[in-house]
Amino acid sequence: MATEALPQLKAKDFASDQEIRWCPGCGDYAILAQVKKVMPELGIPREKMVFVSGIGCSSRFPYYMNTYGFHTIHGRAPAVATGVKVANPELTVFIVTGDGDGLSIGGNHLIHAIRRNLDVNILLFNNRIYGLTKGQYSPTSEHGKKTKSTPMGSVDNPLHPLSIAIGAEASFVARTIDRNVQHMADVLRRAAAHKGTAFIEIYQNCNIFNDGAFLYSTEKDQKDDTTLYLEHGKPMIFGKERNKGIRLNGLNPEIVTLGEGGIKEDDLLFHDEQLAEPSLAYMLSRMRYPEFPEPMGVLRSVDQPKFDEEMVAQVKDAKAKRGEGKIADILNEGDTWDVAE
């Protein structure tokens, strides 16, 4: 008997009928396009997907996806997503947040969702600025940043999303960038395949309030020297000529040139995303422009117990041990006594 194959979904099938309201030229468009492109490949029906967001430009994302969606309140998407995932672990849950939403007002929820290793994907669009409130500095803005609220330059020391995620014991940590769509698609696929919290920082250009913040990492003449594309099991090599590498000097990374002073590939650091200890990943997360090329790709991917899975398992265990709870049983527990007619 012939079985009819399910028609393959296309990117457009994941588009909602809502008009997109980001500024023309915003990096969010590229991210939306890649997410819509990758979703059909996952083989998950649209109704099994939930996009949860907080507040900010990035958080409008769920409105544009033909899945279930919840545009919540500022910073709280990880908390709402926790309830969604625990209530129905069969759902595939994406959290869309930004540097202000996820690291400022919602920092607490973000780190706790990550350390619990809830099985969700967190996409943090980092544009290093507050866009929706029209241009104040954000927790990832560089020190000295001049904005509407910091005319003399910001005196805040910035946070680094990947370092935060690793510090919170993340089981999957990656970075990609809006202008490298091929790479972004790869990272999204990897994240979707990961069980547990997958945290992705996406460099995103806000062309209105912080245009060119990541130009150093995307411009043709520069990008090969300012970024380090990580590959599991491969030496850390970068540069236009592919002749520069990262070597460990004591506990610190240093940039070396292959061939100079007899340095060979084998002398370089080899990337291992599966190390149980997060030290290497943390070290990578601290490599920053302009001193270092900034790592792109998967810094860390390890298997750890998943919160939602364990919570559901406890319910199952309790039932196995004590039987399915019945109303009459719970009412009649404790000290009871009878009063006769």
Place this chain on the structure above:
Amino acid sequence: MTMPQGVQERTTVTIRFAGDSGDGMQLTGTQFTRTSAIFGNDISTFPDFPAEIRAPAGTLAGVSGFQVHFGSEELHTPGDEVDTLVAFNPAALKTNVDDVRDGGMVIVNEDSFGATDLKKAHYDSNPLEDGSLDKFRLIKVPATKLTQEALKDSPLGNRDKDRCKNFFALGLISWLYGRPLHAVEEWIDQKFGKNPDVASANRTVLHAGHAYGETCEFFEHTYHVSKAKLPPGRYRRISGNEATAIGFIVAGRLAGKDVFYGSYPITPASDVLHVLSRYKHFDVKTFQAEDEIAAVCSSIGASFAGDLGITGTSGPGLALKGEALGLAVMTELPLVVLNVQRGGPSTGLPTKTEQADLFQAMYGRNGECPMVVIAANSPADCFDTAVEACRIAMQHMVPVNLLTDGYIANGQEPWAIPDPDKMAPIVVKHPGPVKTSSGNGNGNGNGDVEPPLFKPYLRDDRLVRPWALPGTEGLQHRIGGLEKADVTGNVNYEPENHEHMIATRQKKVDLIANHIPEQTVMGPEEGDLLVVGWGGTAGALRTAVERVQKQGKSVAHCHIRYLMPFPRNLGDVLKRYKKVLVAELNCGQLRFILRGKFLIDAYGINKVQGKPFLVSELENKINELLSN
């Protein structure tokens, strides 16, 4: 029936056990209550403990008390005045003796009245000797010494022996009120089964206390309190927090829903989290969140995905949840928010009771943001009210504020266990899957954007929107905190739409009045005075009104469970009396609302001392209003 010689019959008795936080007074009180309940008395209790876990020993700040009122008639309060005070140290005596009635009994552990103990309690002279306790029957018991003596053969160390002395008091009081010891003994065996030396020491001391009563000749008689004539059936002793938790679990079962309880530990609500976490086999998922905001947000998320989402807290936590409650109102999802009220503002009085969060429950959110508000009126009533809160939340797709308070949350009373077969199921509907145009649910695949199939804000005649669960084919939709167009749920900022949506959200809540019982009163349908209350004051108000009614006066009691929306007939009820008195443990919040809504000239009796009303103070106020 003739009583044996030396036994006096009492209808009701109030005993308070008071001592240092480490003296085990809560345990002693609980065990005595348990024994009395099993014996068949009606009971009502009032534990009163300090906010500090262990304030310095012997100080006034460290005094912990447990009051139990038991009797052969129906009781609704833990008692105004104390008949018998058991004071384990000078600090406990000092902070509690004013509540003992003239001629009442004061039993002290005289071994703890040394010079340093007296100093710690700021006593200049020894009250056991200076005549200041002359109006009471003072009974001095060397409980520490007698405990050590009773345990002279026990292998326990001196410190551990000393810790048994609360059982001496329990044994003595059990003898005085004719309570059998076996229930306590069973409990000791269960609790300390793993530690037979401790179990045996506690038993020994319990019996020593009992024997001491018989032999010491301090007491002219013992007392007998007959069984109460409670309606027939099976009873269980229960606190408000336990009843609330069980109510949530039963509501989940009645609706066929998993219960998701997101909470952050806070006094006096944490026990609800503790109880629920023990019932995972009832499909209960408890989530101890990172903070109050995550607690409510996770519950909203759980409701969105199809669980019965509940969050529990106390006043300061409710303040933190405010923005998220707005989200629940906007997204019209079911949610129950338990607020076990305590003294405020700010951190306030964490372990004391108050009813000052009514305004917060009604109005404490930005924008026009109506929420259903209902309040439980006694420990056992927390069960019914919790079930009702869940029913309304799920059937009307609204967040519901469920108010209890520290007094009924920790207080205990007998609960007539309801018959599960007589509980009405909570009928909850979810729209089913819808096939897309290509008939396979997986999109048309032709590159066109499909028009949405589902209208998340299409309402029924009660203005309730559908609860469409993620995972359901064809019903993909987006919700959020931005203003939305009715029917489609799409973001919409148009002026008329906003006004329409505000009116609709309010009307939806107002219409719930058609699905709740009408307001009833206890007493005449019309008359001179109506005493109005809400929440945990019910027992005291009822008792006070009954007393005045017995004096032949025209007074009735109206206790409001549904505060938003009010019962349909409430305005009529209020207008049938010449005067209305609103009694609250706040500065007049319900009175303010009733005056504004019904234009009635309500009087108030208000108290904000972190303590419940005394029946006597209510009675005085009622009589004062009736005589003017």
